[in-house]
Amino acid sequence: QSVQLITTDNELKKYIYVFYTLSGEGSTDKRGFGMRYENVATNQWSYCIKGCTVCHSNTQYLNNVPLDKVKHWIITKTSTHLKVVCNKVTVLNFNFATDYTPGYENGHQIWSKRYTNLELRAHYKNSLLL
Numbered sequence: 786q787s788v789q790l791i792t793t794d795n796e797l798k799k800y801i802y803v804f805y806t807l808s809g810e811g812s813t814d815k816r817g818f819g820m821r822y823e824n825v826a827t828n829q830w831s832y833c834i835k836g837c838t839v840c841h842s843n844t845q846y847l848n849n850v851p852l853d854k855v856k857h858w859i860i861t862k863t864s865t866h867l868k869v870v871c872n873k874v875t876v877l878n879f880n881f882a883t884d885y886t887p888g889y890e891n892g893h894q895i896w897s898k899r900y901t902n903l904e905l906r907a908h909y910k911n912s913l914l915l
Contacts, residue, residue, distance in 0.1 A: 787861040788905055794854045796822045802906040803860055809898035816895060818860065818867055820847065828852055832877060834867060837885040837892035845886075847876040864897045 788803050802819040816835045823829040823843055830847040833840035850856070851872040859870040869877040881893035 786903075787859050788903065789857065789859050790905070790907070792822070792856045792858065794825065797825055798822065800907075804904040804906065805862060805900040806902040806904075807895055807898035808901045813901075814895045814898070818862075820869070830876070832869070834879060834881075834892070834896070836895055837879070837881060837889050839886050847871070849874055850876050862896075862900060864899070865893075867896070 790801070792801070798821065800819055800821050802817050804815055804817045807814045807816060818832070818834050819840070820830050820832045823831050823846075828850055830850050831843050832838070832845060832847055838845055847869060851874055853872055856871050859868075861868045861870075865881060867877065867879045867881070868875065881896040885892050
């Protein structure tokens with residue numbers, strides 16, 4: 786299952802989070818993926834995957850985000866990857882086991898679990914959940 790939403794160019798410095806409740810092997814953990822529109826001139830969006838990357842803005846960025854004012858996002862989590870597509874362009878295909886920030890080597894053990902619930906938290910202006 787994927788989360789889909791629409792953003793406009795009014796989202797500068799606004800966070801969008803998807804929180805997953807991950808269950809397996811007798812334990813339940815909550816982890817989040819966040820993204821933020823950092824710079825209009827460069828069209829930069831930063832991202833964070835809790836437990837796999839450093840979670841500060843302007844640290845790591847989505848790749849090749851389309852310049853369109855209206856963006857249709859699809860965020861999909863599997864047992865091995867977190868994939869983000871914007872206007873039919875894959876801007877992140879994060880492998881939990883290999884793409885982590887040094888110091889977060891064990892993040893894939895939690896992110897590989899099946900999610901039983903997800904929650905969208907958006908601190909943005911004109912975006913719409915689809």
